Amino acid sequence: MTVPGADAALIVIDVQNDFCPGGALAVADGAAVVPLVNQIAPLFKVRVFTQDWHPADHGSFADNHAGAALFSMTEMSYGPQVLWPAHCVQGTSGAAFHPDLDTNRADLVLRKGFRPHVDSYSAFFENDRDTPTGLAGYLRERGIAHVWLAGLATDFCVHYSAMDAIRLGFAVTLVEDACREIDLDGSHGRALGAMGSAGVAFARTEEIRAAIGVGR
Numbered sequence: 001m002t003v004p005g006a007d008a009a010l011i012v013i014d015v016q017n018d019f020c021p022g023g024a025l026a027v028a029d030g031a032a033v034v035p036l037v038n039q040i041a042p043l044f045k046v047r048v049f050t051q052d053w054h055p056a057d058h059g060s061f062a063d064n065h066a067g068a069a070l071f072s073m074t075e076m077s078y079g080p081q082v083l084w085p086a087h088c089v090q091g092t093s094g095a096a097f098h099p100d101l102d103t104n105r106a107d108l109v110l111r112k113g114f115r116p117h118v119d120s121y122s123a124f125f126e127n128d129r130d131t132p133t134g135l136a137g138y139l140r141e142r143g144i145a146h147v148w149l150a151g152l153a154t155d156f157c158v159h160y161s162a163m164d165a166i167r168l169g170f171a172v173t174l175v176e177d178a179c180r181e182i183d184l185d186g187s188h189g190r191a192l193g194a195m196g197s198a199g200v201a202f203a204r205t206e207e208i209r210a211a212i213g214v215g216r
């Protein structure tokens, strides 16, 4: 395993109340990533935390499509889109970070998904695969060549972020124990397969800590 070096950023994806147990789009065991992220965040030169940040009229919410079932598919201008329960509505407690997540360590808090007609799973591009969030420029200006990804959910926002990071030329490592998945119709297995084939590396928090010499 490569040790996170001077060119490494930790990108913590969407560790928000709505993705944790009790939330509107709860990921099973989602809160389990919080202590792991808190442990490894200090080991990185750059730390970015993302927030899914939707207006109430967001097009990815089933409620905003008359008669549409939760988790069914719709067609957006950019292609197929899952219809989710309303989640991470701007300014609500569901959109807030998990209260135990140490966000004081964040160099940058990046919000995404705020355009009503485009969803944004990835921290780099909206779901049209074309509209940038600005994160790639930020990381490059800070000298980052390797991104390490943790957070929620492995098979959606983490997966899309990983694939975009590879496409943009970053080295990518998924911190697998610091992620949890939604697993909609086998999406978790497909996401892990796609990331592996694309060249994403996989690491665990204890390996990172041991490689750096923390906690031995």
Ligand code: VGL
Binding pocket: 013, 014, 019, 052, 084, 121, 152, 153, 154, 155, 156, 157, 158
């Ligand atoms: C996410 C579904 C909808 C995620 C965000 O953070 O993985 N999933 N919005």
Ligand code: ZN
Binding pocket: 052, 054, 060, 087, 088, 113
């Ligand atoms: Zn969302």
